[in-house]
Each structure stands twice: as structure tokens, then as C-alpha cells.
Amino acid sequence: MTAAPVNRIVLFSSVDGPGNRTVFFFQGCNFNCGYCHNPETIHLCNHCGACVSVCPTGAIRMEHDEVRYRREICCACDACLRACPRDSSPKIDWMEPEQALEILRQNRPFIRGVTVSGGECTLQRDFLLRMFEGAKEMGLQTLMDSNGNYDFSADEALLRVCDGVMLDVKCFDPAAHRVLTREDNALVLENLSFLARAGKLEEVRTVIVPDQLPNVETVRNVCKILSPHWKEDANIGYKLIRFRPLGVRENYRGISVPGESSMEELKNIALNAGCSRIEVL
């Protein structure tokens, strides 16, 4: 079965890779980051039904012990997300790759590529393979937005149809990474090196959280690994993203947005390491 749980489709996006792209966001993640900005995408629905009674339009119903969702009568009030006890969402569509390709076919004249994001897109590996193969046939560029918790070096087939990975490197220090994501980061760092060597690293993204994470250490080590590639003119971007307390869970709402000077300091680290494509967001 190659169907995948799709949380959201953005038909045109200027913020998920080069040019205009269609973006698929999948439900489900194998990290559980404290600062997650879309915590409702972390888990798959277990059909507990807690959201059914709070839905004001009847868009969510229980049928045969499963939560069913009807997008056409949803009023997008998000009451279901607030009622969910396990960081999930009933508002997903299970899609086959062919359905996704049909959407891309419709959009084809207006976009240069497709980006898959999440949740964590690599959890839908078989779907991605089929989808990217089809997208390539249409002449579209294919990008993955990944947390890096997937062994890319062992998946030649997928990488062959993937133009690049936009890799999250959340934290370099393993212990701090474990606190943040509840997972180890060894695979992430292996991917950082491997994807850069393979020419499949589109960009790296680090969310900067003041006081909570060793930001300078992370940026410095990422740059150390990428520096040789930048010096050989590899066009790998580095996106430094300010933490913002929007959409995050309770315990992260009190944390402040990093200041101008600390972002400037991090930017300079990347600049000095030879990165020519730095974006501070």
C-alpha cells in the first residue's frame, strides 16, 4: 500500500525551494521536538473520537469506529486540533501517488517543482518514490524537506529521483538533541555529510532558540562540515530561522524570539565559512 496521509497541499509556494512550487505536507513525524510549530502533524490519528463532539459543522464523524473527515463542510476553526489529546489531526486525506500526480499535472505550467514536507516526509518513502518518478517525467524538480532521521545513503532509488534535500539540523550536541527531539542525531549528522558529498543537499535549516539550545555550537559545526563544499562552489543554502512562539506547545510559549545581534553573529559564522546563500528568517 502506497497511500500516504496528507495534512495539507499548498498549490503555489515561494518559500519552499527555488521558484514557484506545489508543496505536500504529510501527517506523522518520527521526531517530537519541543518547539514544533505544527505539533498537530506529529502523530497519526488513533480514532479516539475526542474531536468528534467539538466539531461545530459535523465535518468530523465516527463511522465504523473510525474518525472520518469531510473537508467540504469544514469551517477551519481548529477546535478538533485543540481537543486532540495526542498532537494529531483528523483533517487529513489518504492519497495515492497518482492522485498527487494529477494535482501536479494540473499545476504543471505554473510551477517548476514539487516539495514534500511534514510531519516527516521520509515516513512515506514508497509514496515519494512513485510521486517523484512521475514528477520527473513531467519535468518537475523534486525537493524533500526532512528532519534527517532516515538513512539516505541506503536509498539510491529515492535519491535518483530527488533533486535535493532541505535538511533540518536542529542541534549538533547529541544530548541536547535528545532533550529537544527525544531522538538521537547521529543519522542526521551522517546525512549532512553524505548529502553534501552526493550533491543532494539543497539547504540546511536550523531553528535558533535562545537559551534552550547551543545555537552557536550547532551553526559552527554545520559550517565546518559544509565549508569544504562551499569552497568548491557547491550551492548549498543555510537558513537560520528565528524561533517564534507561534503554534508551539504550552511549555515553549514563554521563550522569546532571538535578537538581531545573535542572528547577525550566526550569519557571520556561515559567511566566514564561505556560504554565499544565507537566509535569516
Place this chain on the structure above:
Amino acid sequence: MSIEQEIAKSTVGIATDTSLTHEQAMMNLSKVSGQFVYGFMPPEGYDRQLELGVLSDIGEGYTPICPRYLLPDYDLFLEKGCKFLRIDPPKDLFEAIEALKMFYRHIPSITNFPVYLGRLDRMLQPFIRDEAEARFLIRHFMIFLDRTISDSYAHANIGPEATLAGQIILDCDYELQNATPSITLLYDPAITPDAFAALCARNDLACAKPSFANDAVYRSAYPVEYGIASCYNVLPVGGGAFTLARLNLKAAADQANNTEDLLNRVLPEAVRLNCEFMDAKIEFLVDKSLFFRSNFLVQEGFLHLDRFTGMFGVVGLAECVNHLEALEGHTDILYGHSDAADSLAHRVMCQLTELVNAYVSPYCAVSGGHFSLHAQVGLDIDIGVSSGARIPIGDEIALYDHLRHAGQFHPYFHSGVGDIFPFEVTAKRNPESLVDLIKGAFSVGMRYFSAYASDSDVIRITGYLVKKSDIEKLARGEAVQQDNVIWGLGEVRNSHILERKVRAL
């Protein structure tokens, strides 16, 4: 009111209006007499259509002293100079710019300012020797244009090739944030490098220009080179348009009992009268008026009588179709939102095309002996009538659908059509995404695409550019240099221009 009383009212009104500059007052006064003195007679029955609002002469009056839109051959001017103005062919960039400044001063049009400034990059590029000097001279040239041509219908063209001159023009425009001149990129993805197109998109999101014209299609619009003049008018270079007279499809539909009545009775009559009206005016312009018989632009070969056409303007297709559907009781079937409404719109446009093409004018050889359909942008006094074939503001549909829809209807309008899209500021970070969108739009039939960012001061009203800050000034009763601001204010009040759907990219 008697004619004498009307003339007195208009004249005193202008002479005492403190929101006009001297230049605007002078030009407005010059238009008064032409509304009352008949150099030619409109066909019988025309006045009735005028009263009903079905037809409009768009204020050209009845004693025109020059054609509406002129596209002089500036290449010839730069090569040969001008005897009448005693200007020698320029030898360097400084001289070229000085020569153009003098020449533009003498190019008339309906606005009394030039509506076409030529393919500015191609004209200046051969004179560029030193980049720093070129940047200095072109920057001041562009400031000069904005401060002396008080009208943003003045239109410069650039592209499709990327040149240093083009890049300098774009960089200066980005910095200066002026409404004038309007600029269009003649865009052909097969010729224009992506980086140059992206530079143009960057400017769109900063100062609402350049617009993108579908060069691959427009290149064969006429047997001679085309240019984009005024709003987005596609006209022959070395000629232009004698006149523009328009048909309001919504007002026409109001006169019809049903669709068949519109197609078979109201439209044929309105089209005949509009065409005969244009021919009567052109006859006066060609045979009696001073311009073609004595103006140096014609005598020295910068303009040729046989490169002019007449523009048959159309507005209100959306409201026409919605009205016809409502007559059948289908109030929920709307143009742009339903295949039934859109196919009715195609029927109206096909019939209109057939009727206009059935009329042979002796003056329009350059457009096959026929008047050329044009999606007129509207007038500031229009209420509830959308430009050309545009989906009404407030009724907009999803972006890709909107572009496909525009792509279906743009091809009807040979002498110009266009759609305008405001974007969220996020698009500024990735101008290439706008270029992708435009490539797609052209591939599905669109001919002309304009964009601006939601936070921009310079914005596109219906086809022309205005600074929002100027509109606010004028709304307070203060005079502003640029005359389009007056129409811009009317459009903001009557056509909800500031309420266009902002697109997120």
C-alpha cells in the same frame, strides 16, 4: 443647460479648481471646446447609444487635432536626427538622452504627452561606453521623464533580450519608485534570460512595473514591429491608433431582452454605429485635421499614415454575462465561476469578433482593414463595470484558475488586454516564483501580466500606475503633478481597486 451655459460651467470649474496644476488646468481647458464643436458628424442613432451608455467616445471630442496614440519610430530618430527640431544624430549617450528629451516634448497624444517612449534599452545600449557614466545619465533621464511627463500612460518598452541598458533602467526604477514611465518587458522565455526576468519580477514587487507582454505572440501582431503604449495597447511602431471608441457590454445587455436579442439585435446595431463613428472621426483626422497634413513627425517619416488602426474597446464582459444569466433566472451562475457562464462569454466574444471583422474600414490596412478589438480598462466614472474581460474585483477565483481563465479570453483582444494581481510581500524573497507563474500564464494563453506587492506605494489602477500617497494627497484636495491620479482616485472610489484579492505566493 444650453451649450453656452455648459461651456461656461466647465471653463469656470477648471479655472477655479485648486486641486489642478497649471498644466492640468490648461490641458483640461483645451478639451472643452472639442466636446461641443463638431468637425465631423457622428452617424445617426449614435447619440442615443451614447446616452444609454452602450457606446462611449472616451472624451476624445469631435474636433481631434491628432491621433489618440502615437508610436514614433525612435530608431529612425536616433539614426537620422530631426530636421524640424534641428537635432543632429546623437554620437554618445549624453547626446542620445538629450535628443530624446527634446523629441519627447513634441510627441502629442490624447493625453498631450507621449504614450510611447520606445524600446528604451535597445535605443540606449549602443551608446553605452562606460557603465558608471551610463548609470548616472540614465538615472537622471528617468527622473526627468517622471517630472516632465506628468502622465503614467507614457510607456517604455524593454527586452526581450537582456542588456546592460535594460538592467540599469530596472535598477534606477527600483530605486526611484516613480509612477512614470510605465514599463513593459517584451517577454519571451525562449529569448529573455531567467535572471533578467527575475530582475523584472523583483521590480514588480517593489514598484509595480514592468508588466510582462507575451512577445512570442505579439511579435506577429502586425506586418511591422509592435510596441506597448499607454496602458497595455499593442500597436504598430511608426504608427499607432487614430482613435479608441468603446462598447460597454453590460449596458448593451441592459438593452436586450435575452441572449439571442443581444447577439442578434443589440450588438449588430451597436457595433455598426461604433465602427461608423470611428470612420467618421478618422476621416476628419486624415483629410481635414492638421496632423497628418502638416506635422513634422509625419513629414519626416517618424510616423506613417498606413501604420495606424482604430481600436474597438470593450468593457464589462463579466457583468454582461452575469446579467444575461440573471435574465434566465440563474443569479448564481457567475462569469469565471461556471463553465456555463464562461461559454456564454465566449459566444458573446465570438459574435462581437465576427461583427467587428465584418466591417471594413478604409483606414486600417495595417490591421487587415478592420478595427482591432481592445480590452478597455474602464473609466473613472464607471460603476459596476469591469475592465475588458476581467473577472470583477471581489469575485476573483483561485490563482491558477484565474490565470487559465484570463488565458481563455485574452486572445480575443488583438490591440491589448491584461490582468493585474497584487501579491503578499513574501513573494519578494523569491521573485523567480513570479516568473514561473508568468511563464505558466503565457503558456495557457495570457497575453499580458501585471503584478504589484500589497505594500507597494506605486500600484497599478486599471492599466496605468499611480502612487497611493498621491491618491491620498488628491483626496485631501491638494494638487498633484501626475494627471492620472485624478482617474486613479475615481477608480479607487468607484471600482474598489484597493480591494483586489491579494495573492499569497
